[in-house]
Amino acid sequence: MSIRASQSKRRALVVLNYFVMFALIAVIYTGEMYGESTFIAVAAICLMLLTVLSFVFLHARTRLWWLTHTKIENLDERQQGITHESLRTSYGIFTVLSLALLLVIALANQEYDPNLIVAFAALHYLAHTLPGSILAWREKEV
Amino acid sequence: METRKLYNRIAVLRQERGISRKELAEIIGVNFQTVGYLEREEYNPSLDLAFRISECFGLPIEMIFATEPLQPMSQELLKHRKEG
Numbered sequence: 001m002s003i004r005a006s007q008s009k010r011r012a013l014v015v016l017n018y019f020v021m022f023a024l025i026a027v028i029y030t031g032e033m034y035g036e037s038t039f040i041a042v043a044a045i046c047l048m049l050l051t052v053l054s055f056v057f058l059h060a061r062t063r064l065w066w067l068t069h070t071k072i073e074n075l076d077e078r079q080q081g082i083t084h085e086s087l088r089t090s091y092g093i094f095t096v097l098s099l100a101l102l103l104v105i106a107l108a109n110q111e112y113d114p115n116l117i118v119a120f121a122a123l124h125y126l127a128h129t130l131p132g133s134i135l136a137w138r139e140k141e142v
Numbered sequence: 143m144e145t146r147k148l149y150n151r152i153a154v155l156r157q158e159r160g161i162s163r164k165e166l167a168e169i170i171g172v173n174f175q176t177v178g179y180l181e182r183e184e185y186n187p188s189l190d191l192a193f194r195i196s197e198c199f200g201l202p203i204e205m206i207f208a209t210e211p212l213q214p215m216s217q218e219l220l221k222h223r224k225e226g
Contacts, residue, residue, distance in 0.1 A: 076172035078185050 017054040095127040153181040
C-alpha cells in the first residue's frame with residue numbers, strides 16, 4: 001500500500017472513530033432524556049462496537065497508541081518531534097473544548113453558580129500560563 | 143523559523159553497502175521508518191544523527207548531506223581532482 005493511500009485510510013479512520021463516538025454519546029443522552037428503549041440499547045451497543053473496532057484499527061494496530069503513550073526515551077528523534085507537535089496541538093484543542101464545555105455548563109445552569117465561573121477563569125489562566133511556567137522552571141535561559 | 147531542505151546520499155550509500163533499512167536503523171539507533179524518511183529527504187536529521195550516519199558509512203558529513211541537490215559521487219570526485 002502506498003504511503004498516501006495509507007494516510008487516507010488513517011484519516012478516514014480518525015473521522016469514523018470520532019463520528020461513532022459522538023453518535024454513541026448522542027444516543028446515550030437521547031436515552032436519558034426520552035427514556036430507554038430496545039432500539040436505543042441496540043444502537044448504543046452497535047455504536048460502541050464500532051467505536052472499539054475503529055479504535056483498534058486506528059490506534060492499536062498502527063502502534064499510534066504506543067507512539068503517543070510510551071516513554072520519550074523509547075522514541076527516536078523524528079518520533080519525538082512528531083509526538084511533541086501532536087501533543088502541542090492536542091493540548092490546544094483539548095483546552096479549548098474543556099473550557100468551552102465548562103463555560104456552557106456554567107451559563108446553562110439555571111441557578112447562577114459563581115464557583116463554576118471562578119473555575120473557568122482559573123483553568124483558562126492555567127492553560128495559558130502553564131507551558132511558560134514549566135519553561136521558566138526548567139530552562140537556564142529563555 | 144523555516145528550516146532548509148537537506149539533500150542526502152543515504153539511499154545510495156546503503157544500497158552500495160548492501161544493508162537493509164532495518165539494519166541501518168539498528169546501527170544508527172533509530173526506527174526503520176525514520177530511515178525511510180531520511181532517504182526520501184522528508185526529515186532533516188539532528189547534528190548528532192548526521193554524525194552517527196557519517197560514522198556508519200565512514201564518510202565526512204559533507205559527502206552525505208548538502209543544502210543543494212547532490213551530484214553522483216563519481217562526478218564530485220572528478221570535480222575535486224580537477225580542482226586539485
